[in-house]
Amino acid sequence: MEAEAAVDYLVDERSKAQFDIDAMKIIWAGGKHEFEVSDRMARLVASDPVFRKDNRAILDRKELFKNTLRKAAHAWKRIIELRLSEQEASKLRFFVDEPAYTDLHWGMFIPVIKGQGTEEQRKKWLPMAYRMQIIGCYAQTELGHGSNVQGLETTATFDPELDEFVIHSPTLTSSKWWPGGLGRASTHAVVFARLITDGKDHGINGFIVQLRSLDDHLPLPGIIIGDIGMKFGNGAYNTMDNGFLRFDHVRIPRDQMLMRVKQVTREGKVVQSDVPWQLLYGTMVYVRQTIVADASCALSRAVCIATRYSAVRRQFGSQNGHETQVIDYRTQQSRLFPLLASAYAFRFVGEWLKWLYMDVTQRLQARDFSTLPEAHACTAGLKSLTTSVTADAIEECRKLCGGHGYLCSSGLPELFAVYVPACTYEGDNIVLLLQVARFLMKTVSQLGSGERPVGTTTYLLRLEHLLQCPCDVQGAEDWLKPDVVVQLFEARSARMTVACAKSLSKFSKPEDGFMDLSADLVSVATAHCQLIVVSKFVEKLQQDIPGEGVKQQLEALCSIYALSLLKKHLGDFLSTSCITSKQASLANDVLRSLYSQVRPNAIALVDAFNYTDHFLGSVLGRYDGNVYPKLYEEALKDPLNESVVPDGYHEYLQPVLKQRLRTARL
Numbered sequence: 001m002e003a004e005a006a007v008d009y010l011v012d013e014r015s016k017a018q019f020d021i022d023a024m025k026i027i028w029a030g031g032k033h034e035f036e037v038s039d040r041m042a043r044l045v046a047s048d049p050v051f052r053k054d055n056r057a058i059l060d061r062k063e064l065f066k067n068t069l070r071k072a073a074h075a076w077k078r079i080i081e082l083r084l085s086e087q088e089a090s091k092l093r094f095f096v097d098e099p100a101y102t103d104l105h106w107g108m109f110i111p112v113i114k115g116q117g118t119e120e121q122r123k124k125w126l127p128m129a130y131r132m133q134i135i136g137c138y139a140q141t142e143l144g145h146g147s148n149v150q151g152l153e154t155t156a157t158f159d160p161e162l163d164e165f166v167i168h169s170p171t172l173t174s175s176k177w178w179p180g181g182l183g184r185a186s187t188h189a190v191v192f193a194r195l196i197t198d199g200k201d202h203g204i205n206g207f208i209v210q211l212r213s214l215d216d217h218l219p220l221p222g223i224i225i226g227d228i229g230m231k232f233g234n235g236a237y238n239t240m241d242n243g244f245l246r247f248d249h250v251r252i253p254r255d256q257m258l259m260r261v262k263q264v265t266r267e268g269k270v271v272q273s274d275v276p277w278q279l280l281y282g283t284m285v286y287v288r289q290t291i292v293a294d295a296s297c298a299l300s301r302a303v304c305i306a307t308r309y310s311a312v313r314r315q316f317g318s319q320n321g322h323e324t325q326v327i328d329y330r331t332q333q334s335r336l337f338p339l340l341a342s343a344y345a346f347r348f349v350g351e352w353l354k355w356l357y358m359d360v361t362q363r364l365q366a367r368d369f370s371t372l373p374e375a376h377a378c379t380a381g382l383k384s385l386t387t388s389v390t391a392d393a394i395e396e397c398r399k400l401c402g403g404h405g406y407l408c409s410s411g412l413p414e415l416f417a418v419y420v421p422a423c424t425y426e427g428d429n430i431v432l433l434l435q436v437a438r439f440l441m442k443t444v445s446q447l448g449s450g451e452r453p454v455g456t457t458t459y460l461l462r463l464e465h466l467l468q469c470p471c472d473v474q475g476a477e478d479w480l481k482p483d484v485v486v487q488l489f490e491a492r493s494a495r496m497t498v499a500c501a502k503s504l505s506k507f508s509k510p511e512d513g514f515m516d517l518s519a520d521l522v523s524v525a526t527a528h529c530q531l532i533v534v535s536k537f538v539e540k541l542q543q544d545i546p547g548e549g550v551k552q553q554l555e556a557l558c559s560i561y562a563l564s565l566l567k568k569h570l571g572d573f574l575s576t577s578c579i580t581s582k583q584a585s586l587a588n589d590v591l592r593s594l595y596s597q598v599r600p601n602a603i604a605l606v607d608a609f610n611y612t613d614h615f616l617g618s619v620l621g622r623y624d625g626n627v628y629p630k631l632y633e634e635a636l637k638d639p640l641n642e643s644v645v646p647d648g649y650h651e652y653l654q655p656v657l658k659q660r661l662r663t664a665r666l
């Protein structure tokens with residue numbers, strides 16, 4: 001009976017929506033074509049039994065990994081059979097929803113050869129990689145060195161006699177450690193190592209190294225290789241074979257050094273090309289950009305589960321003869337709706353960042369390197385901001401689902417375990433924010449010298465105004481004006497940046513200042529990145545947004561995103577005198593009324609993500625809201641319930657119970 005009521009309840013919730021949900025689905029997907037591809041690939045995966053994933057938490061590591069190999073092979077077969085485009089294949093991978101060696105092959109190995117190889121090298125290696133005749137990974141991080149790329153120890157010493165490089169791991173700490181796909185699957189790697197010629201160290205460069213035989217997959221001579229072991233959570237990222245790798249004087253031909261940035265001639269002379277050396281870090285810029293797009297997916301998924309369940313779950317009170325839906329509690333709304341708003345905000349900033357990345361790539365091809373520093377700062381900062389928020393948000397969604405959120409069948413524990421390393425890989429989030437702060441400090445310091453800030457830092461041109469402008473909010477409704485909000489975020493960021501720059505200038509050595517003020521610098525970088533997200537959301541709303549009521553919903557979400565940030569970082573806004581406490585209190589009133597506006601649309605706003613039940617993998621987030629019978633069904637499937645009396649009863653339970661009986665008789 002109760003289950004039936006839950007099913008009806010979500011139908012009822014859906015009928016409350018005040019906007020055109022199909023139009024919103026297209027906005028979320030990024031266009032009609034994108035929606036069609038995504039929808040088709042989601043259904044394809046959901047209907048294929050090989051892509052089943054509900055058993056991941058109970059498979060042991062070996063079974064889990066073998067199952068991932070099977071899925072990857074099957075995915076590849078389907079991609080070939082159905083002649084899927086790159087866009088379709090990557091959507092298919094997304095819905096398969098399982099980290100695999102293929103991610104590193106397609107996501108890093110191929111891009112690093114494309115970005116850092118010469119024309120000749122691309123011609124030689126890419127066709128084999130595209131056909132998956134070789135499988136590659138990205139071997140940069142070492143046991144003793146991750147964040148500090150310039151500190152890597154692996155050496156690539158040129159031997160002019162044989163025209164070869166000798167790749168070697170001189171110490172334990174120089175062992176490659178972490179690369180995904182390395183542990184078991186890869187046949188090749190792009191290895192980052194110190195380039196040594198004629199006894200001189202020329203810094204870091206990438207080298208293509210074959211690791212395993214293409215006949216029997218055995219490691220080649222001089223190569224010691226394996227998996228680094230189990231990681232956080234059951235299932236989760238353990239489908240990936242993160243590996244270790246040591247080299248004992250392994251020889252490779254000279255032409256396997258990636259030579260777009262630096263070349264080594266036959267005589268052993270190092271020639272620096274005219275592209276900036278930072279292109280050696282280019283693959284990380286590419287992946288950071290994809291991670292930002294992915295953040296909105298992970299966040300929207302958690303929010304979808306928590307929102308649907310919050311509409312099904314009832315506790316206390318009385319609503320038409322039932323207990324109150326927990327989604328109607330203001331506290332639940334004030335925790336959930338900012339996350340819903342963040343999911344949309346990250347979706348739009350991810351779209352913009354993709355554009356920025358394409359733009360910088362085209363410019364680089366035309367030898368215009370001017371926007372590279374800004375692209376680095378934006379990708380680093382937004383990767384850091386969106387992954388930190390998303391990781392925290394997944395945990396918050398678990399708590400929003402109460403006790404049932406802690407069950408694996410809620411889908412949230414695994415989502416969290418898979419997602420949290422995003423705060424560390426592709427650059428630790430704090431290290432990346434310090435890069436943004438460095439960029440901001442440099443931008444401010446150059447203002448006097450006539451250097452014009454570009455792109456996302458253009459607001460610093462209005463520094464004088466931003467340092468003293470009062471906030472234009474007189475009444476509550478002013479908080480809904482996008483230009484008022486954007487200017488406020490600009491003023492906060494500008495004031496914090498200038499304050500930090502002033503503090504820095506008091507140090508005789510800038511490095512000492514950066515060390516001492518690093519916590520403040522991180523706050524400055526965060527403020528700047530939040531400004532970018534808010535302004536990209538506002539810019540999105542200035543575009544043509546078709547569909548009845550769609551724009552109004554997005555406007556409400558945009559205001560919730562900005563005002564909930566204001567509430568969270570009130571200390572920043574008040575201490576920089578950007579707003580008064582009266583204005584802060586008005587913002588809080590507006591937030592409450594925005595939550596009321598979103599409440600009837602909440603289920604439809606998460607339906608717009610168009611996630612299948614297969615992809616969500618959550619009993620709590622089921623589309624039909626039929627939570628309780630399914631929770632019961634899932635519990636019965638647990639291996640512990642396979643027998644009525646547990647294994648081990650006779651050895652370990654019965655003796656204890658018998659002993660208790662004897663003690664009781666005494």
Ligand SMILES: CCCCCCCCCCCCCCCCCCCCC/C=C/C(=O)SCCNC(=O)CCNC(=O)[C@H](O)C(C)(C)COP(=O)(O)OP(=O)(O)OC[C@H]1O[C@@H](n2cnc3c(N)ncnc32)[C@H](O)[C@@H]1OP(=O)(O)O
Nearest residue numbers: 072075090093100102106107147149278281376425426427
């Ligand atoms: C089962 C299904 C099967 C399906 C089959 C088929 C499917 C097909 C579809 C495929 C889908 C693909 C999916 C793809 C997803 C990809 C998944 C990825 C998973 C992630 C795995 C993780 C990988 C990694 O972690 S790799 C290692 C990453 N490591 C780091 O990030 C290290 C971080 N450290 C650094 O970047 C540097 O050390 C840094 C920047 C911190 C410091 O650098 P520095 O040189 O020592 O010092 P600095 O003085 O600060 O900088 C000098 C100068 O350079 C500028 N700079 C720095 N970085 C950059 C940059 N990147 N670009 C441009 N400029 C940069 C910096 O600003 C300074 O400038 P100036 O101030 O002007 O001097």
Ligand SMILES: Cc1cc2nc3c(=O)[nH]c(=O)nc-3n(C[C@H](O)[C@H](O)[C@H](O)COP(=O)(O)OP(=O)(O)OC[C@H]3O[C@@H](n4cnc5c(N)ncnc54)[C@H](O)[C@@H]3O)c2cc1C
Nearest residue numbers: 138139140141145146147178179180421424425426427430
């Ligand atoms: C799941 C996963 C997959 C990965 N895949 C790959 C891969 O495919 N290929 C690859 O090469 N690598 C990979 N990595 C490695 C990853 O890139 C590194 O772990 C990451 O760059 C962080 O470096 P670290 O581990 O050295 O952290 P550390 O730098 O040792 O960080 C430790 C702590 O020190 C702090 N810290 C460090 N430097 C500073 C500083 N300058 N100022 C202030 N605080 C600082 C950090 O904030 C952090 O709190 C992977 C890692 C994980 C977890």
